[in-house]
Amino acid sequence: MSRIGVFTCHCGENIAGTVDCPKVAELSRQIPGVVHSVDYKYMCSDPGQTLIKEAIKEHKLDGVVVAACSPRMHEPTFRKAAAEAGVNPYLCEMANLREHCSWVHEKNEATTQKAADLVRVMVEKVKHDTPLTPIKVPVTKTALVVGGGIAGIQTALDIANAGHQVVLVEKSPSIGGHMSQLSETFPTLDCSQCILTPRMVEAAQHPNIKLMTYSEVEKVDGFIGNFKVTVRKKAKKVDEKACTGCGLCVTKCPNKKIPDEFNEGLAFRPAIYVPFPQAVPNKPTIDTANCTYFKNGKCGVCSKVCPTGAIRYEQEDELITMDIGAIVMATGFKLMKTDKFPEYGYGKYKDVIDGMQFERLASASGPTAGVIKRPSDGKEPETVVFIACSGSRDRAKGVPYCSKICCMYTAKHTMLYKHKVHHGQAYVFYMDIRSAGKDYDEFVRRAIEEDEAKYIRGRVSRIYEEDGKLIVKGADTLMNGEPVEIKADMVVLATAVQSQDCSEDLAQTLHISYDKYGFFAEAHPKLRPVETNTAGIFLAGACQAPRDIPETVAQGSAAGAKVAALFSQDELTREPIVAVVNRQAPPLFSTCTGCFLCQTACPYQAIEQEEIKDRSGRVIKTVAKVNPGLCQGCGTCVAFCRTKAIDLAGFSNEQLFAELMTL
Amino acid sequence: MSSANHHESRPDTLAARVKAATGISLAQCYQCGKCAAGCPVSEEMDLTPCQVLRLLQYGQDKYDEKAMRSAGIWLCLSCETCSTRCPQEVEIPKIMDVVRAEALKRGIAHPKSKDILAFHRAFLDSVEQTGRLYEIGLVANYKLRSGHFMKDVMLAPKMYVRGKLGLLPHMIKGTAAVKRIFKRTLGSKG
Amino acid sequence: MRIGYYPGCSLLGSSREFDESVRAVCETIGLELVEVPDWNCCGASSAHVLDHELSVALPAKILAQAEAAGLTEVLAPCAACYSRLIGAYSELEKNPDHRAKVSEIIEMPYTGAVKVVNVLEVLERFADVIQAKAVQPFARKVACYYGCLLVRPPKVVNFDRPEDPQVMDQLAAKVGATPIDWPFKTECCGAAFSVTRTDLVAKLCGKIVDSAVKLQAEALVVACPMCHSNLDMRRPETNAALGKDLQIPVLFLTQVIGLAMGIEPKKLGIQRHMVPVAFNAPTGAQA
């Protein structure tokens, strides 16, 4: 006969306001096998826990039921207390009187009765509980960082500097991300390349960092500490080892009219290219979609001119599988394109550009060498209109959120413009100026007061071209909504920050959640901002939400610290709630008949085949075997097994039937 | 200035009426001015479309009345330029309809609405009587109602010559049914 | 092929030529128009100003008549009628209670079985036929003017794109015209204010006509009688407001197509326009 203790919690008024707790305690006392039952105001408090521990000792309890809140909330708390008093923690269970009872019912007899029933059920479960021991799994101390923008670079460097191995996977031919495209950065106006390039080089040269550019994550299996990741290394068609980066191929490629992504289509690049002069690695890639050789087998110029014979037209994508202990997602963002704006011409006006295009115009390394020239005819624009919140805070365009960075970069743009075109006039149409941050609002004031940007509070309804000018029709809501018309030479839309197109597929590959806009979801918006709901996978930078560089870097370092903390342990402890295939005495060995339905059903590939052999090594029977490291305890296999050969530790069929039979 | 809370729960505010009649919440409007910026007639309006909405957002009689008394609401052409571009999907023309109807009901419509109203009434008179629009009847009726007797007198002969004016009204068979529709909807309001 | 036809009041009176040209073109392309029996006025831009329920009931009555006549689709060439009909259709589609209430008001069952289409939508279906039959290409630069009601509100009409629409341009191109890319395709012309605020209409039309002429269009092409009468009949006031004498003619798209198909101009009502349909340059001079 068991000696079970029941501890009913009031949770202040949360439970006691609806459920008669002393009554529940009293009814519980009458359940066979229960030798002790009390109620108390706050069981989770220090005195509450002490009360449980002392009762265990005093009444020699061998099982505990805490009738309180959800096990999600406090199961670890009470199991720890039970263990401290000498009871196996898996013999301590919770009856959920709060979420399952007091919060969802009126105060009355029936509610108290339901609470008592819930306790009775859990007492039955405890009677059938067996002591379990947590599972230990080893940790592979190599991190995978996906995305080589400033977020990924920072994270990789921090983990590498903590002494761990990092694989940095970047989709494009170079690391650097959006930051490498920026001219100067708010709020200090330091040159983006100047502060970023040293970090890119450091990452590339760090002995603990393995850089994989032009690569993408293809498959992720396993679990925290023990992921198996397959990366597709796309063929650059250039042998990286043989190539010296001389650049001859790039100069000689006859196919030079391909819109240059790095310059946001404001310049052209050849089919074999290095995205920008400071690229890391600084070796070319053939864009096979645009290369003449790949289109019709002709050309081959690059191969002919290459002094080291590094061109490899026949090179294929490679799939590389590796063991990884932790993953950090740092895939960044994309900008909404100007063709998403019917009212601003569906992208058909060449001089209506987005913020990133303006960065390229203002950048010393850009297509105009930093001289502000408008795309249509190369003229210096004398009036430039900037439109904040373009597509952001716009539910009609599907982006109700604020993109967070554009108020600041728009102010920056007006400054850069004024510094380069002294007689020019910048207008900014805005709705609110969101410039919270150290030295941020001062920065915006400087744009207005010193660089004379004219801020007009109102949205722009329409832009059209007339007589070589862009007619911008806005309104000034600080002047009663009076219509304002500005004849501009160029218009810059601060378009919305959106999640990458690949983000949802990637999230599904990694089994992490994402919000309805495709940004990866953090585990808790306040307390766990760089973790995902999947243990061992972390987030950094703009892949989680729009962020500027300071925030991105802070988050990158935070994710790095989380990984380093994880890697500080040699093994991880996991809950022993896993499936087990039964074993019987010979000649049966197991009721498993080897149909392996369970193997196909398991969503985590946790079921293997095991051969049972006799002494001479002859195979007697092949049965299923669960790998406790991979099993997530979902129970799918249990439901599938026709001979009931599989059971879930802690939730056995027998236990669940016993629970139901008491009702 | 008194506080402006709870206005949509008070059933007698204009905002509440708008909500009841159209399902549109005035709180949706965040006063960006895009409607005023694109409205073809906002320059002629005493209150621009976004200002009308702003007044209604208060939920106070004083501001409701100001909106209803404005001349601007009578200039709205229902061209839907504003609603097509509004980032918050506010259907302004529908709101304008409600504000105008309320202004009429309370007898505080702006004097400048007289001609516009005269036209609409003359138009509907014609439809009520014959089931269809009788253009000559409409013009004559409008002149009577508005007092603009000389309006477009030069145009009529030109139109007649080009076969654009039918001298006799078209009576449809279902005239009586149409009359009953008017009775059940517009009722005594017209 | 057959389709329900709702001419609407303007097409019987001041915009007779639109009716004439629609009928002529449809006959040529082999589309039979079945007039909605004993149709009433849709309430145009007046009913909704005075009473919302009336503005839904009048169009609902028309659609109910069409339904009773076994029609499934009604072509409303007049953009104002189209807007009223499809507006009522979409409002009632969303709300079965409202449907029941309206059925009572109009004393007829209304189930929403009849779809409403505009003239561009219908002609688009026959684009290839039209192209094949265009024996005398209308080889002129044209400014296609859509106005408000064919494309807005986009959620209700769900036709073409709300800014810089294309369907009329494409159809005009099919019969040999060169549509210009211009910014005033959907700017409002002043619509129902023709009589009461002629000054406003003149101002709004001024921008439209002026822009078309500046961009060297030889004709304005429209698909709405209200737009037509504002741009054509109000030309004296428009010219006065502009301080110019612009004589660019305004044609219905169906007239342009009809002319290209070799239909006799008189049958298309070309002679009814206030601004004469005459061109300075011979055909194709600027194209």
Ligand SMILES: Cc1cc2nc3c(=O)[nH]c(=O)nc-3n(C[C@H](O)[C@H](O)[C@H](O)COP(=O)(O)OP(=O)(O)OC[C@H]3O[C@@H](n4cnc5c(N)ncnc54)[C@H](O)[C@@H]3O)c2cc1C
């Ligand atoms: C116009 C403009 C001006 C700005 N100006 C400033 C400024 O002055 N100051 C400031 O603080 N901030 C500024 N910002 C913000 C700044 O760009 C971002 O904060 C920063 O780039 C975010 O870094 P990230 O690494 O998170 O993302 P990103 O820079 O977007 O980098 C993400 C990287 O991940 C890679 N990637 C994407 N998908 C995959 C995949 N599936 N697999 C592998 N790799 C992938 C991408 O190729 C990219 O290299 C500006 C932004 C814009 C748009």
Ligand code: SF4
């Ligand atoms: S020519 Fe050869 S070595 Fe030089 S950059 Fe090109 S591939 Fe590399």
Ligand code: SF4
């Ligand atoms: S083979 Fe392709 S990449 Fe090489 S030079 Fe020719 S076009 Fe350029």
Ligand code: SF4
């Ligand atoms: S940051 Fe500023 S410009 Fe960008 S969406 Fe937010 S409020 Fe608009």
Ligand code: SF4
């Ligand atoms: S419990 Fe779930 S995860 Fe574990 S072996 Fe069974 S099916 Fe796989």
Ligand code: SF4
């Ligand atoms: S455009 Fe919409 S949100 Fe903006 S002021 Fe007008 S109604 Fe309000």
Ligand code: SF4
């Ligand atoms: S619907 Fe009325 S308020 Fe809106 S843009 Fe047109 S005229 Fe202005």
